[in-house]
Amino acid sequence: MEYDLVIIGTGTAAMVCAMRVAKAGWRVAVVDEKPFGGTCALRGCDPKKMLVAGAEAIDAKQRMTGHGVEGDVRIAWPDLIRFKRSFTDPVPDKHERRYEEAGIATLHGTATFMGPNRLCVGDREIGYRKILIASGARPIPLAIPGEEYLTDNEGFLELPSLPKRIVLVGGGYIAAEFSHIAARAGAEVTILQRGPRMLTQFEPELVGWLMDAFDRIGIRVITDTTVNAIRKRGRAYVVHASGEGGPIEVAADLVVHAAGRVPAIERLDLEKAGIAAENGKLKLNEFLQSMSNPGVYAAGDAASNGPPLTPVSSHDAKVVAANLVDGNHREPDYKGVPSVAFTLPPIARVGLTEAEAIEAGLKLRLKCERASDWFTARRVAEAVYGYKTLVDEDTGRILGAHLVGPHADEVINIFGLAIRHGLTVEDLKTTMFAYPTGASDIGYML
Numbered sequence: 001m002e003y004d005l006v007i008i009g010t011g012t013a014a015m016v017c018a019m020r021v022a023k024a025g026w027r028v029a030v031v032d033e034k035p036f037g038g039t040c041a042l043r044g045c046d047p048k049k050m051l052v053a054g055a056e057a058i059d060a061k062q063r064m065t066g067h068g069v070e071g072d073v074r075i076a077w078p079d080l081i082r083f084k085r086s087f088t089d090p091v092p093d094k095h096e097r098r099y100e101e102a103g104i105a106t107l108h109g110t111a112t113f114m115g116p117n118r119l120c121v122g123d124r125e126i127g128y129r130k131i132l133i134a135s136g137a138r139p140i141p142l143a144i145p146g147e148e149y150l151t152d153n154e155g156f157l158e159l160p161s162l163p164k165r166i167v168l169v170g171g172g173y174i175a176a177e178f179s180h181i182a183a184r185a186g187a188e189v190t191i192l193q194r195g196p197r198m199l200t201q202f203e204p205e206l207v208g209w210l211m212d213a214f215d216r217i218g219i220r221v222i223t224d225t226t227v228n229a230i231r232k233r234g235r236a237y238v239v240h241a242s243g244e245g246g247p248i249e250v251a252a253d254l255v256v257h258a259a260g261r262v263p264a265i266e267r268l269d270l271e272k273a274g275i276a277a278e279n280g281k282l283k284l285n286e287f288l289q290s291m292s293n294p295g296v297y298a299a300g301d302a303a304s305n306g307p308p309l310t311p312v313s314s315h316d317a318k319v320v321a322a323n324l325v326d327g328n329h330r331e332p333d334y335k336g337v338p339s340v341a342f343t344l345p346p347i348a349r350v351g352l353t354e355a356e357a358i359e360a361g362l363k364l365r366l367k368c369e370r371a372s373d374w375f376t377a378r379r380v381a382e383a384v385y386g387y388k389t390l391v392d393e394d395t396g397r398i399l400g401a402h403l404v405g406p407h408a409d410e411v412i413n414i415f416g417l418a419i420r421h422g423l424t425v426e427d428l429k430t431t432m433f434a435y436p437t438g439a440s441d442i443g444y445m446l
C-alpha cells in the first residue's frame with residue numbers, strides 16, 4: 001500500500017497532524033505498536049490527573065481538619081485505578097474510530113524504516129511520500145545494575161495495589177506528581193534526586209516553599225544523590241545511591257523511574273532512510289524537517305525541539321501539517337508555553353525564569369513574595385502560596401510568571417495569554433477578574 005503521509009505514533013502530535021493533512025485530501029496512515037491514544041491520554045497527563053483527583057480529596061480533608069471538617073477519609077487504591085480506567089479504557093477505540101471516520105488508515109505494529117521510502121510495520125511493507133516521526137519519548141536508560149527492576153510511568157499508573165515503600169529515582173515532574181499521589185494514598189515515599197533540589201525547571205524560591213507540602217505529608221526528599229544500582233532482596237529491593245554524605249541504601253517494595261525521558265527514535269532504523277540524528281536527537285531544520293532527508297518531519301517529544309509537553313506536541317503538529325500541505329513556511333514558536341507540576345498545591349511557570357532574563361540582559365522589574373496570608377491561601381487553609389513575576393522595565397510587557405499554591409495551575413494560563421500576545425502590566429491590571437478567584441490576585445502580583 002502507498003500513502004502520501006505515514007505518521008509513526010498515535011499520540012497528540014499524530015492526531016493533530018493526521019486530521020489536518022487528511023482534510024487537505026492526502027492519503028494518510030497512522031501506526032502504533034501500543035493501543036491508540038499516546039502517552040498523554042493513556043500513560044501520562046490524563047490518567048495521572050485522574051489519580052490526583054483522589055489525592056485532592058485527602059489533601060482537602062487534611063487541610064480543613066480543625067477548621068470544621070472531621071472524620072476519616074482514605075484512598076481505596078483499586079477503586080481509584082478503576083475510576084482512572086473509566087476514562088482511559090475507551091480511549092483507543094474512540095481514537096481509532098476518529099481516524100477511520102476521517103478516512104485515515106490505522107496500522108498496528110512496530111514501525112521501522114527499510115529504505116528511503118519504505119517502512120516495515122510488523123510483517124507489512126508500506127510505501128510513502130512523506131513521514132512524520134511522532135513516536136514520543138521513553139524513559140532515559142540509566143545504565144545501572146538492576147535497571148530492569150524499575151517500574152515506569154505506565155506501570156505506576158496501572159498498579160493493582162499500592163506498595164508500602166516506594167522509591168522514586170529522580171526529582172523532576174514525575175517524581176513530584178507521583179509522590180504526592182502515593183503519599184496521600186498511604187505509601188512511604190522517598191525521592192532520590194541527583195540535582196541540588198526538586199523540580200529544577202521551576203524557580204528555586206517557589207520550589208523551596210512547595211517543599212513544606214512535601215514535608216507535611218512525609219515525603220522524604222534526598223537531593224544531591226545519584227542512584228547507581230538496584231538490587232533484589234527477597235520480594236523487595238534495595239536502592240543504592242551516592243551523595244555528598246557518602247553511599248546510602250533505601251529499602252523499597254517498588255522503585256519508579258522518574259529520571260527523565262528521551263526521544264523514542266532508537267528502534268526506527270533511521271540510517272536505512274538516511275535520517276540523521278546526533279546524541280539521540282533528530283537533526284531538524286527550522287521547519288521541523290529532517291536535515292538529511294526532506295521527506296521526513298518530526299513533532300512533539302520525538303522532535304524534542306521544544307519542551308516535552310502536550311501543548312507543544314500539538315503546536316509542532318500544526319506547524320508540520322502546514323508545511324506539508326503548503327510547503328515549508330511555518331516555524332514553531334514556543335513563546336509563553338505554560339507548564340504545571342500537579343503537586344498539591346500545584347507549581348506553575350510560563351515565560352522566562354529570573355536566571356534566563358538576566359542571562360538575556362533584559363531590564364527587569366521583579367516581584368517575588370510568599371503570600372500565605374492572602375485570602376486565596378487562607379480560605380483553603382493552605383500555607384504554600386507565592387509568586388514571582390518578571391516585567392520588562394521599558395515596555396511593561398510580562399516576561400515571566402511563576403506561581404505556587406491554590407489555582408496556580410489555572411491562573412498560569414492567563415499569564416500565558418499575556419506573554420504570548422505581548423500584553424502589559426497595565427492590560428492585566430485594567431482587566432476585571434471575578435472576585436474572589438485565584439485570578440483576582442493577578443493585579444497584586446504585578
Ligand SMILES: Cc1cc2nc3c(=O)[nH]c(=O)nc-3n(C[C@H](O)[C@H](O)[C@H](O)COP(=O)(O)OP(=O)(O)OC[C@H]3O[C@@H](n4cnc5c(N)ncnc54)[C@H](O)[C@@H]3O)c2cc1C
Pocket residue numbers: 008009010011012013014031032033034037038039040041043044045046048109110111112134135136137153174264267268299300301302308309310311313
Ligand atoms: C507520567 C507523565 C505525565 C505527564 N503529564 C503531563 C502533563 O500533565 N501535561 C503535559 O503537558 N505533558 C505531560 N506529559 C508529557 C506529555 O505526555 C507528552 O509531552 C506528550 O504526550 C507527547 O505526545 P507525542 O504525540 O509527542 O508522543 P506520544 O503521545 O508519546 O505518542 C507516541 C506514540 O508512538 C508510539 N511509538 C513509538 N515508537 C513506535 C514505533 N517504532 N512504531 C510504532 N509506534 C511507535 C508509542 O507507542 C506512542 O503511542 C507527561 C508525561 C508523562 C510520562
Ligand SMILES: NC(=O)c1ccc[n+]([C@@H]2O[C@H](COP(=O)([O-])OP(=O)(O)OC[C@H]3O[C@@H](n4cnc5c(N)ncnc54)[C@H](O)[C@@H]3O)[C@@H](O)[C@H]2O)c1
Pocket residue numbers: 142169170171172173174175177192193194195199200225226227228257258259260261307308309339340341342
Ligand atoms: N505535568 C507535566 O507537565 C509533566 C508531568 C510528567 C512528565 N512531564 C514531562 O516528562 C518529562 C520527563 O519527566 P521526569 O520527571 O522523568 O524528568 P525530569 O527531567 O523532570 O526530572 C528528572 C530528574 O531526575 C534526575 N536524575 C537523573 N538520573 C538520576 C539518577 N540516576 N539518580 C537520581 N536522580 C537522577 C535529574 O537530575 C532530574 O532532575 C519532563 O521533562 C516533562 O516535560 C511533564
